[in-house]
Amino acid sequence: MIRGIGFKEDAMRCTLGVDIGTSSSKGVLVDADGAILATASRAHDVSRPHSGWVEMDGRVWWEEFVSLAGELIAAVPGAEIVGVGVSGMGPCILLADEEDEPVRPAILYGVDTRAGEQIERMTDELGAEEIARVGGSLLTSQAGGPKIAWIAEREPEAWARARRLFMPASWLARRLTGEYVLDHQSASQVSPLYDIEAERWHDEWWERYAGPIEAPELRWAGDIAGAVTADAASLTGIPEGVPVIVGTIDAWTEAVSVGAHEVGDLMLMYGTTMFLVATGEQTLRTPSMWTTAGAFPGTRNLAGGLSTSGALTAWLKDLTGADYPELLAEAEVSGPGARGLLMLPYFAGERTPIQDPDARGVIAGLALEHTRGDLYRAALEATALGVRHNVETMRAAGADIRRIVAVGGGTQGRLWLQVVSDVTGLVQEVPEKTIGASFGAAFLAAVATAEGEPAEIRDWNPIVESIRPAPETRALYDELFDRYRWLYESSKDLVHELAADQREASA
CATH class of the missing domain: 3.30.420.40 (ATPase, nucleotide binding domain)
Known part of the structure; x- marks a missing residue:
């Protein structure tokens, strides 16, 4: 579904935001004042091959991004895209080989509960207090580390090919820019492999549980990951050289949006x-x-x-x-x-x-x-x-x-x-506006590429109602x-x- 509204015939500065959610992907094209020029969405399903498993083919994330970007750009021919924002559900574990091909479907966030044995074993090996000290939280079905360990133990053929770790936002950033980055917020949910106080990967535990995986470079959600490559531009219609932010998990991007x-x-x-x-x-x-x-x-x-x-x-x-x-x-x-x-x-x-x-x-x-x-x-x-x-x-x-x-x-x-x-x-x-994380991603892209004073979200999206008990x-x-x-x-x-x-x- 797509919706376009009135726009100027001359070029105007716009940012494009796309969010990969659990049941759909959504895109938005926004002008410099926060006005929504066009929206688009793609419904999709997750896979539940066994009780407690919730997966998705990570290749769909890029396919839907390409489709959304094409429709949004076509809806507003007067738009000059100056930045791209990305976000997505998480924490997800998508492992890819050295050619960036997924080695198996992505394992989704806490709704996927398959890694109970790994949670128990890692807690015994490292100690609950030490895990909480380093990562901030105990290991639960939300934690990414045990899911990585599950793949290593249960699917050795996939594990043998795995070289990189992605989540939806970082997967899109990689496809758009060629950069291999992950934001700190997402990384902190790959427990217990991230040190929350030092704000870096915990090298010893990374080597122990994710050894063959190259650790992605850590940046903050609103930082610029890189620029759209020629190949990505030809597929999406986004001009080559346009900056793309690092992005983060959808709930945090949604918080930004409001x-x-x-x-x-x-x-x-x-x-x-x-x-x-x-x-x-x-x-x-x-x-x-x-x-x-x-x-x-x-x-x-x-x-x-x-x-x-x-x-x-x-x-x-x-x-x-x-x-x-x-x-x-x-x-x-x-x-x-x-x-x-x-x-x-x-x-x-x-x-x-x-x-x-x-x-x-x-x-x-x-x-x-x-x-x-x-x-x-x-x-x-x-x-x-x-x-x-x-x-x-x-x-x-x-x-x-x-x-x-x-x-x-x-x-x-x-x-x-x-x-x-x-x-x-x-x-x-x-x-x-309650359009969600795609709007927040577009806002972060606008801030990162602002000419002069960056926008304020309260101007883009004011509070209009209070619900009282x-x-x-x-x-x-x-x-x-x-x-x-x-x-x-x-x-x-x-x-x-x-x-x-x-x-x-x-x-």
């Missing part, structure tokens, strides 16, 4: 999964969250994520055959508490704060009189309860959360935003949160047995 990357900010991203990023100056360590480098020098992040959010609502939509407007209207009628339903949203395991890849979805209280609207309401409330669990865990770890900015496709439905504010008791600020629902949701926590603890042993049965059936 100005939620300053100290004291919390970005709450509504997407296929839910993601939270709190920004500060100190390295906060807690076993149940992810400590990472920030997107920019001098910042640190405490991050978390739900394994399902939009994926859960999409599952219900597909299951019931209804469309989203119908389900939202029926969920509104259902009302707070979903007429006595309580759902655990762990349909793909769960990331933070329980860090339990064997968690599974639970729907408690079902009766014959319940409707699909009740189920949809319970799903919205389940994700909101997960957000509250994460926020409370962050604050307990010392995070100073002063403002919350909501972003992502899920912000288009105001009911979901209201439910999250009601359950958490937090005010959410909503920006004018309804005080009359507070007591109900406080009680529901207590039940939510109790339901997980009470059912997890049985659920873990069922998860094991699912793996056996899948095998």
Whole structure:
């Protein structure tokens, strides 16, 4: 899908941003004032060949970039592209050979839970305290290091050919410029191979677990990786010599897109999964969250994520055959508490704060009189309860959360935003543009290539609305949160047995 809007006939300075997401790739062409001139998107699917595996062919990332760039440029013939921004889901592990051909599909972020044995063994070998001291976080399904070790142990033929490590943004930067770089924020999630305080690769552990892989050069997200090569220009239509930024993981780029990357900010991203990023100056360590480098020098992040959010609502939509407007209207009628339903949203395991890849979805209280609207309401409330669990865990770890900015496709439905504010008791600020990480990537490219004073994101994307919690629902949701926590603890042993049965059936 592509949309173009009015533009000047004479050339105007523009930046192009592309983000590779879990369910789609999105591109945007933006002028120097932040006006969106054209947007384009490509839907794609991930592969789930076994229970707990989530993969994607990395070659699709470049193919979709080429397609998006061509359509965006064609939509605005008066555009003079002066910079290119890239971002993508992560942390992903895409290993390529010396010719930059992928040796296997990319292993995705924390939703892929295959490396449990490697997590356990590496923790035993290195020590949990030392891993947290060096990398900031304990090893979980989000960590890149155990996934590299999994390939080395389980797929020796692929491992024998592997020479380079990429994530979506760095893969695009490589294809566009020929430079082999990775941003610090992404690198800090290749735990335990990155030293968060020294802001460099941990050479000893890199050699131990990723020996034959050439370590990419580390830069910051908004730095310029290089310039578009002649070959890339011929494929994409982007002029040769145009600067390309290093880029970073989509959640962090999305935080940039709404100005939620300053100290004291919390970005709450509504997407296929839910993601939270709190920004500060100190390295906060807690076993149940992810400590990472920030997107920019001098910042640190405490991050978390739900394994399902939009994926859960999409599952219900597909299951019931209804469309989203119908389900939202029926969920509104259902009302707070979903007429006595309580759902655990762990349909793909769960990331933070329980860090339990064997968690599974639970729907408690079902009766014959319940409707699909009740189920949809319970799903919205389940994700909101997960957000509250994460926020409370962050604050307990010392995070100073002063403002919350909501972003992502899920912000288009105001009911979901209201439910999250009601359950958490937090005010959410909503920006004018919620197009996402592609817009943030275009902004970073504009800053990196600015002539004179660089743009400010508050001018490109001002806050236009605040969602405030309804005080009359507070007591109900406080009680529901207590039940939510109790339901997980009470059912997890049985659920873990069922998860094991699912793996056996899948095998």
